[in-house]
Amino acid sequence: MNTIIQTYQLTKKFKEDEVLKPLDFSVKKGEICALIGKNGAGKSTLFKILAGQLFPTTGEIQLFGKSSKESENEKKRMGFMIETPAFFPDFTAVQNLEYFRIQRGVVEKKRIYEVLEIVGLANEKKKQFKDYSMGMKQRLGIALCLLSNPDCLVLDEPINGLDVEGIMEIRRLLLKLNQEKNITIVISSHILTELKLLATRFVFIKDGVIVDDLSKEALEEKSRKQILLTVDDSVKAAQLLERAYADIQFKVLPNQAITIQNHVESSGKINRLLVDNGVMVKEFRIEALNLEEYFLGLVEGNKHD
Structure with missing residues (x-):
């Protein structure tokens, strides 16, 4: 080129x-x-x-x-x-x-x-x-x-x-x-x-x-959507996710919150999986890190993982 x-x-x-x-x-x-x-x-x-x-x-x-x-x-x-x-x-x-x-x-x-x-x-x-x-x-x-x-x-x-x-x-x-x-x-x-x-x-x-x-x-890729959920038992939720999806990418955050970076298109199934296995889902939403946030993170030094 x-x-x-x-x-x-x-x-x-x-x-x-x-x-x-x-x-x-x-x-x-x-x-x-x-x-x-x-x-x-x-x-x-x-x-x-x-x-x-x-x-x-x-x-x-x-x-x-x-x-x-x-x-x-x-x-x-x-x-x-x-x-x-x-x-x-x-x-x-x-x-x-x-x-x-x-x-x-x-x-x-x-x-x-x-x-x-x-x-x-x-x-x-x-x-x-x-x-x-x-x-x-x-x-x-x-x-x-x-x-x-x-x-x-x-x-x-x-x-x-x-x-x-x-x-x-x-x-x-x-x-x-x-x-x-x-x-x-x-x-x-x-x-x-x-x-x-x-x-x-x-x-x-x-x-x-x-x-x-x-x-x-x-x-x-950097500004892609992710699932954010809050549960009553993040350890159990993490085990269920790993068993159901071999390649799952997620992070366990404080206060029983979990973010899932892939399988966003399967959000309904993920919600059902947790509920059917006795995990109480208090909050479940899909959010995107937008370009605006990414830019601010870069130029103002706030890091987004």
Whole structure:
């Protein structure tokens, strides 16, 4: 699989404040990589370095296998949306994109109409930017990123401040770009539940350090459902579970509580097994450790087993 972004021991200091500690980070072709961290974790700093808006203190970046010294052409294959672009409020979408097309030296004028079609703004010909909803503004921002036909989009908080409908629109758009146009996407956001519906990979960053890097499958595994039950005799319940299910994974907790990590789909049978064998079940529920909790556990140091 081709590597599109690769950083080697990348650091960034502002005076004495080390915002990025030696960072090795890579993105492969075709991924939707979510960068997750609190404000000040280093996400925007990393994106600005990738975009050439900031210079790293030390370390190196490669784009499409070329080092930053030889990657001017490679940078043109990237589309960045790091802060909301400064569009002209009295211009329509076409007028705004025409301004940026000329400024950026994009030859084909028809590209404007192509990108507006892709982001679903082709029918908003007369509406001025100042009359756009927040979701439409973000979609125009993505259209601007697509103007130069990039292979990779880097989007900093593109769903921030959007309502539920706006978030869904952006999600559908990004999935379409990834699946139909084979565009690699790096995205940051605080809305973790939303990223779970979109990303194929999750990179957690805290204080300028990557603290975890998980595939979608690994994250599902970490945030999977479990059965939580409280009984009157946890020792007897444990023996019954082990006899009935050879591969059962469970933990006996204080106060006669037990969590069961697998066989969640057999919850009814497990409940019946205990009751039929004289174990009194006081509480029985299925719970999921969600991405939000997992993230908080990582970035705030609360450990979830």
